[in-house]
Amino acid sequence: MTHDPVRLLWAAIAVGLWLLSVLAVVALRARARRAAAAKAEALAPPAGADAVLVAFASQTGLAEELAWMTAKSLSDAGTPARVALLGDLEPAELKAAERVLIIASTTGEGDPPDSMSWFVRQAMKAPADLTGLSYGLLALGDHSYADFCGFGRALDGWLLRSGAEPLFDRVEVDNGDAGAVRHWQHQLGLITGSTVQADWTPPAYDRWRLVERAHLNPDSPGGAAYLLAFEGVDHRPHWVAGDIAEIGLPARDGEAAPGAREYSVASLPASGRAEFIVRRMTRPDGSPGLASGWLTGELPIGGSVDMRVRTNRSFHGPDAATPLILIGNGTGLAGLIAHLRARAGQPHGGAWLMFGERTRAHDAFLDDELQAAQASGLLTRLDRVFSRDAGDGRYVQTLIGEHADALRVWLDRGAAIMVCGSLEGMSKGVHEALEAVLGADRLIELTETGRYRRDVY
Numbered sequence: 001m002t003h004d005p006v007r008l009l010w011a012a013i014a015v016g017l018w019l020l021s022v023l024a025v026v027a028l029r030a031r032a033r034r035a036a037a038a039k040a041e042a043l044a045p046p047a048g049a050d051a052v053l054v055a056f057a058s059q060t061g062l063a064e065e066l067a068w069m070t071a072k073s074l075s076d077a078g079t080p081a082r083v084a085l086l087g088d089l090e091p092a093e094l095k096a097a098e099r100v101l102i103i104a105s106t107t108g109e110g111d112p113p114d115s116m117s118w119f120v121r122q123a124m125k126a127p128a129d130l131t132g133l134s135y136g137l138l139a140l141g142d143h144s145y146a147d148f149c150g151f152g153r154a155l156d157g158w159l160l161r162s163g164a165e166p167l168f169d170r171v172e173v174d175n176g177d178a179g180a181v182r183h184w185q186h187q188l189g190l191i192t193g194s195t196v197q198a199d200w201t202p203p204a205y206d207r208w209r210l211v212e213r214a215h216l217n218p219d220s221p222g223g224a225a226y227l228l229a230f231e232g233v234d235h236r237p238h239w240v241a242g243d244i245a246e247i248g249l250p251a252r253d254g255e256a257a258p259g260a261r262e263y264s265v266a267s268l269p270a271s272g273r274a275e276f277i278v279r280r281m282t283r284p285d286g287s288p289g290l291a292s293g294w295l296t297g298e299l300p301i302g303g304s305v306d307m308r309v310r311t312n313r314s315f316h317g318p319d320a321a322t323p324l325i326l327i328g329n330g331t332g333l334a335g336l337i338a339h340l341r342a343r344a345g346q347p348h349g350g351a352w353l354m355f356g357e358r359t360r361a362h363d364a365f366l367d368d369e370l371q372a373a374q375a376s377g378l379l380t381r382l383d384r385v386f387s388r389d390a391g392d393g394r395y396v397q398t399l400i401g402e403h404a405d406a407l408r409v410w411l412d413r414g415a416a417i418m419v420c421g422s423l424e425g426m427s428k429g430v431h432e433a434l435e436a437v438l439g440a441d442r443l444i445e446l447t448e449t450g451r452y453r454r455d456v457y
């Protein structure tokens with residue numbers, strides 16, 4: 001033992017500093033707990049109300065922050081919500097919640113956050129029974145890591161294998177990308193039925209001018225669909241096939257602007273235009289939809305809009321050597337044709353388009369371009385069905401069963417499936433048909449490995 005007074009003094013100072021740091025951590029944790037309790041109290045659902053569970057798995061805090069913002073948005077829209085650490089829950093508690101929104105980040109090299117250690121080792125080691133549970137998943141990651149959103153994707157696979165039902169496809173956020181976070185907000189709006197919510201991250205819009213509007217389906221028994229083309233005013237933005245444009249709606253009659261609408265971009269920047277296929281919607285009273293009525297009618301040629309093209313990583317295509325199976329209906333052709341156009345003029349692994357609409361005579365959208373693509377070899381195979389034609393009457397999902405053998409051959413060659421179009425009418429039917437032909441496990445494996453991608457609305 002030392003009796004050197006200087007060394008004793010230093011030792012006392014070291015112990016004092018250590019104690020202070022312990023107290024500081026305790027105080028910080030207590031403050032964080034108090035803050036969490038205060039937030040929870042502010043959001044506390046009324047007694048007896050069915051609250052949506054918002055569960056997070058976070059390493060450096062962003063997923064947690066987004067969980068609280070999610071819960072706040074839900075409760076502001078009248079849907080009670082409660083927040084929990086995903087790693088603290090048992091599968092039975094998830095099941096009992098019936099509806100869960102999960103925000104999960106990836107750390108290390110595709111690893112789960114530390115708080116998920118027990119959950120991953122115990123709960124996720126085999127499928128659980130989560131039948132009856134609906135979920136939405138926001139996966140946070142950074143594309144510069146080899147295993148992008150690795151944990152979010154693994155979690156998605158486990159939830160699917162456990163029988164849980166996705167409310168919508170996994171939303172992947174690259175490095176906090178504001179557009180993807182707004183897409184999550186947009187999905188929350190659909191859950192709560194309120195499309196107007198305060199933007200967490202207001203988009204920086206550019207001005208675009210409408211340069212063309214072509215009616216694609218005159219005399220169709222369905223709603224009028226238009227090809228719209230815009231040119232940037234003084235800017236040349238970059239985007240890739242699969243990306244989405246947010247078009248801000250103008251404020252009217254002194255009321256607050258009604259937010260933005262999302263549309264799949266059909267063109268590529270090299271064309272100098274952003275093209276969309278927009279169907280005019282009709283409200284129950286017969287009046288045209290707010291956004292679609294404005295874009296397909298009121299907005300004059302030469303008129304300008306606020307627009308921003310945002311990255312939609314979950315619908316980006318594989319490299320050109322990968323065979324592509326494109327499946328969709330109606331205005332979904334926009335999101336599909338972008339992938340075809342992206343391969344024009346370069347060697348590619350082949351593309352097969354399965355498309356459904358109402359009548360061959362009036363609804364064969366972009367027929368000239370599709371025929372030319374087939375003639376040039378850009379499109380290897382084209383199968384179209386028309387549900388209102390006498391002698392046809394099929395929907396696009398029927399094609400999957402009819403061509404099951406060819407589909408398996410394409411997949412064995414490494415093909416990726418991209419689906420774009422309506423959620424209710426088409427994507428559920430396509431999903432079930434794929435499951436019937438390929439088996440649930442293979443479809444989950446294709447989902448996890450990014451070979452089954454959807455952009456459905």
Ligand SMILES: Cc1cc2nc3c(=O)[nH]c(=O)nc-3n(C[C@H](O)[C@H](O)[C@H](O)COP(=O)(O)O)c2cc1C
Pocket residue numbers: 057058059060061062063064105106107108109110111113140141142143145146147148149150175176
């Ligand atoms: C040490 C470290 C490792 C990471 N590893 C990955 C990875 O393998 N894959 C990925 O997609 N993102 C990775 N990320 C990015 C995070 O997922 C991303 O920053 C996320 O927004 C963090 O959310 P959180 O703050 O809730 O943990 C990593 C981040 C850090 C700091």
